Amino acid sequence: MTIEKLRTGFSLNFGVADITLLFEGEQDHLVPCCSQTLLDSDLFVVAGRMIGHSFLHGGPLLPGISPAIIHVLVGGAIETAEIHLKDCPDLDQRHTIQLLEGNRPISEEEREEITRLSVMWDLPGFSEDHRKWLFNRMLQHAVSVLYRTKCQVKQLRCGIKETKIWPFITEREDAVKVLFPRASDAEYGPEVILQHIVWPVAESDDDDDDDRLRPEVVTRQIQFLREYIQKATTDQLQKLLTFWTGWEVPSKSLQVKIWRGRFFKASTCSRTLMLPADILTMGDFTSTLHACANTASTGFGLV
Known part of the structure; x- marks a missing residue:
């Protein structure tokens, strides 16, 4: 959620808009906003802490920052930064x-x-x-934004340093690309998501336990989800992952369970998606999943 706020903005109204962005521009060329109010509030220090702590705890990273800004952030001179028109x-x-x-x-x-x-x-x-x-x-x-955002970049660096990961960044050049990935490198398809899923096992029940789902029910719901992921658009996959884990990037382990019900549920902390056993057709499965996944931004992944 913290990284999502860095990407989409905070619900702070400084008299200009209801949403306040810390970074502006287009993906892979995002630059810090030149607002003096944001600078005086030390919000870029806070942003640096958020980035560092998310990295330390294995959370999502902040993609799309301009390479020129990253170059200056890690100690490079402004004069040697490679500037692109899209940085404007x-x-x-x-x-x-x-x-x-x-x-x-x-x-x-x-x-x-x-x-x-x-x-x-x-x-x-x-x-x-x-x-x-x-x-x-x-x-x-x-693109003189490099000069106009020197203080913002300095605050961002201070916030990252407070999380104690600065030596790791400065001593390992490859760590910078990990901490600040390009948005284009974060693209993924159905195959990537399917590889991260831990599927439930359909077990037979010789004791006729009423609480145990029949193997054919488990197999059917698994097949529904697999087919949905294979046919979904990129936007639909992002909404599904946000509903599932709270973030639109696949986690290392995506858990799937099945419960007796008509709607999808998700536990974002344990990265578990609960599939409803009472849905009998692929059409109902798809429409219900769309409805539930679209609540991710307002329901914190829970329905």
């Missing part, structure tokens, strides 16, 4: 700068758009003679 969180500025990229003809309307931005940044207007130079200068200006 302002989509309007990014669109204007992209107009200069390449050699395609620039329309009169685009020329005026470029000139407005360049004048605002005390740069000369557009000219084909210095098009490439202007593109590089505007790119540097747009």
Whole structure:
């Protein structure tokens, strides 16, 4: 839940919006927000503690941080950071700068758009003679977020250091990629989820215990879940995992149990999904699981 808050924002209203983001931009190019209020509140120190403690306890990690921010965070110089246009969180500025990229003809309307931005940044207007130079200068200006977020990065580093994992990060270069994975590397499919599931065993009952489910019931529900996972979309798999474990990334061990009932239940602490034995068709199984999984964000994975 703590890492989810870092990704989607906190329910804090500083007079601008109901949700306050600590990181903004697009995946794999997220940068710290430049809000002075967040900085004065030491929220980036808190974010560093959250990241460090989640790592120590085998929890989910924070994906998608810009490589340039990570480079500066672990001690690299701002001047040597590899900057990408996607590191600019302002989509309007990014669109204007992209107009200069390449050699395609620039329309009169685009020329005026470029000139407005360049004048605002005390740069000369557009000219084909210095098009490439202007593109590089505007790119540097747009991603000056590295300079504007130095204090945020410093607070983030302090929070991580408080969790005592900083020596591990600085002594092992590969640890940085583990602590700050790329969102694109965290993608997974049905096969990955199925490999992590610990399936229940259908046992025969010679004593006719009324509380024991018949083997054919256990086998049927297992087959329903396997078929659902194999056919589900990425969004559906993420919702299922969030309902199942509280997080959308597969855990090392995903437990499955079956109970006498009509709805799905989940214990996120033990990573256990309870399948209802009373569902008899794949259609009912799918529709009921969709309804239950969609409550994950409001019901903490419990129905």
